[in-house]
Amino acid sequence: MDAVPDQDFTRRLSTVAAEAEDALTRLLGSSTLPGEIARPERLMAAMRHSVLGGGKRLRPFLVVESAALFGVTGEGPLLAGCALECLHCYSLVHDDLPSMDNDDLRRGKPTVHKAFDEATAILVGDALLTLAFDILARDEVSADAGVRVELVRELARGAGIGGMVGGQLLDLAAEGRFDKKRALTEQEVITLQAMKTGALLRFACRTGGILGKADASSRAAIDRYGAIVGQAFQIADDLLDVESDTATLGKAAGKDAAAGKGTLVTALGIEGARAKLDTLVAEAEAVLKPFGHKADILRATARFIAQRRT
Numbered sequence: 636m637d638a639v640p641d642q643d644f645t646r647r648l649s650t651v652a653a654e655a656e657d658a659l660t661r662l663l664g665s666s667t668l669p670g671e672i673a674r675p676e677r678l679m680a681a682m683r684h685s686v687l688g689g690g691k692r693l694r695p696f697l698v699v700e701s702a703a704l705f706g707v708t709g710e711g712p713l714l715a716g717c718a719l720e721c722l723h724c725y726s727l728v729h730d731d732l733p734s735m736d737n738d739d740l741r742r743g744k745p746t747v748h749k750a751f752d753e754a755t756a757i758l759v760g761d762a763l764l765t766l767a768f769d770i771l772a773r774d775e776v777s778a779d780a781g782v783r784v785e786l787v788r789e790l791a792r793g794a795g796i797g798g799m800v801g802g803q804l805l806d807l808a809a810e811g812r813f814d815k816k817r818a819l820t821e822q823e824v825i826t827l828q829a830m831k832t833g834a835l836l837r838f839a840c841r842t843g844g845i846l847g848k849a850d851a852s853s854r855a856a857i858d859r860y861g862a863i864v865g866q867a868f869q870i871a872d873d874l875l876d877v878e879s880d881t882a883t884l885g886k887a888a889g890k891d892a893a894a895g896k897g898t899l900v901t902a903l904g905i906e907g908a909r910a911k912l913d914t915l916v917a918e919a920e921a922v923l924k925p926f927g928h929k930a931d932i933l934r935a936t937a938r939f940i941a942q943r944r945t
């Protein structure tokens with residue numbers, strides 16, 4: 636099924652990205668909110684450097700489109716998507732720190748610790764992480780407080796111990812940071828990646844079901860779709876690390892091989908990884924079948940994630 640031509644998909648992604656950019660610009664304004672004492676200008680400037688003017692905005696897009704699948708549109712999904720984008724940007728800022736990946740370039744710009752300094756970058760990450768939960772708790776996300784609490788809990792689970800942060804620790808451990816370096820099994824790579832990268836993408840999709848108060852089977856379907864696109868995203872990322880270059884990616888390429896990192900591209904080879912991506916796109920289409928044409932944009936999103944060049 637290919638009901639959404641590529642140019643329509645690209646137009647839709649840029650529209651949501653522009654709406655997210657506007658909303659994020661407002662969220663990162665200098666005026667204080669009730670309960671805040673002051674917004675230090677250096678912190679705000681560094682947060683804006685990290686969040687604004689870059690990134691594909693794939694996570695807000697998945698939130699907006701998965702919510703639309705359940706009939707929820709407007710400010711609520713957009714703000715929930717922005718909360719997730721803030722959390723994602725925190726992870727990028729901390730991931731780039733000298734004690735983590737030690738990167739100089741992100742989204743084609745100097746990383747926050749390069750443009751500012753390391754202490755500011757740590758605080759930017761902390762402030763973006765807490766801002767994400769502040770946003771999710773706002774009435775504009777959903778009039779239903781139970782929905783907001785569910786979103787807060789789900790994001791904490793996806794981003795924390797058993798999700799992204801836990802996955803990052805497993806990644807550092809596999810690199811031999813704490814002990815001897817050890818080659819991971821294919822299943823261990825899949826688990827690590829599902830935690831480190833997949834959990835936030837999965838949360839993005841689950842958010843649609845939560846905002847739309849979807850029934851159990853629809854929630855299971857959108858959750859499965861999120862897990863599939865999460866896996867596809869990481870395999871595509873691993874392929875780009877091998878096949879693309881720093882100028883195209885706006886971040887350092889070839890880092891996995893340099894670090895001797897185990898990825899599914901290492902395990903399956905380039906052709907095997909491409910075949911796996913095709914299988915995942917087919918699986919995504921299968922789980923979306925019950926939604927008919929309403930899910931066309933999510934079908935196109937799965938293809939975009941698998942074929943992306945940046």
Ligand code: GRG
Binds near residue numbers: 691735
């Ligand atoms: C708590 C000190 C501390 C560190 C945590 C959690 C963490 C560090 C790192 C998270 C792991 C991480 C950054 C994974 C990378 C995922 C990934 C490939 C991100 C790039 O996503 P894209 O391609 O980027 O969507 P854009 O720039 O388009 O948003």
